[in-house]
Structure formats: C-alpha cells, structure tokens
Amino acid sequence: KPQEKPKDSGKVTITKTFDFAGEEIKVTKEVDSNSKEAKSFLKQQEKLQSAAPASLPTGSGVKRPSGMSSLLGKIGAKKQKMSTLEKSKLDWENFKEEEGIVEELAIHNRGKDGYIERKAFLERVDHRQFEIERDIRLSRMKP
DSSP states (O other): OOOEEEOOSSSEEEEEEEEEEEEEEEEEEEEEEEHHHHHHHHHHHHHHHHHHHTSOOTTTTOOOHHHHHHHHHTOOOOEEEEHHHHHHHHHHHHHHHTTOOOHHHHHHHTTTTTTTHHHHHHHHHHHHHHHHHHHHHHHHHHH
C-alpha cells in the first residue's frame, strides 16, 4: 500500500509495494508536491483514510463484517504486479545511484561517441540526401 511522507521542501515521497516473482518490492519515489502524480496520490490517500472509519460501523442493528472474512479479505488483497522490464529498469536506476555514475553516463551519452549523437547525425545525413535527390528529380521534370 502506498505511503506518504511530506517534507518541508515541497516534495512528496511516494512508496508503492509491488509483487515481483513472489517477493514484495518497495519502490520509493520523491516527486514535487505540485505534480500530477503527487496530487493523484494525495487524493488516493484521502479516499483510503475516509473509507477506513466508514467500513467499521459502530451503531446497533448494523451488521459488522465477520472477523474471519474480513481477515481473509485483507490477506487475499492483490498487490500490483511488476513486470520484468520494470524491475530491470528499477535495478538499473538503483545501481547508477549507488555507484555514482549518473553524471558520467549523461556526459558520455552527450559526447561525440554517444548513441543519441550518432543517431541525430545519421538522421541529418539522411534528410540532406533526400533533399538533394528531390531537387534533382524536380529539376528533371521541368522542360
């Protein structure tokens, strides 16, 4: 179940629990309190808190849920599952932070030898070649 830990700096820490290969994985994420994700998380927390007291009526004549079925309902509650791809991404992000190589990877990928730079270069070359061929075709069409 998600948990909230508000901080003074306007950030909200969101902790979510996932089920991955029978293990319980907790993902903690810190987001800005003005973001959509934070607002939806806070609304969800308010709903959970307001629903909890309402689920246990105390008035006489109102049937309370039996202890065993209520307990089984809590045990049988399904956790959100995490795919292998999401788990790999999470592990990679954690590894980058633990090793302190986030900046080094960003610098390397921005450099001349980076994958993104090479792809952009190839796109520019391809576009330039297309324009040259188009100009040649258009010049041949005119009498």
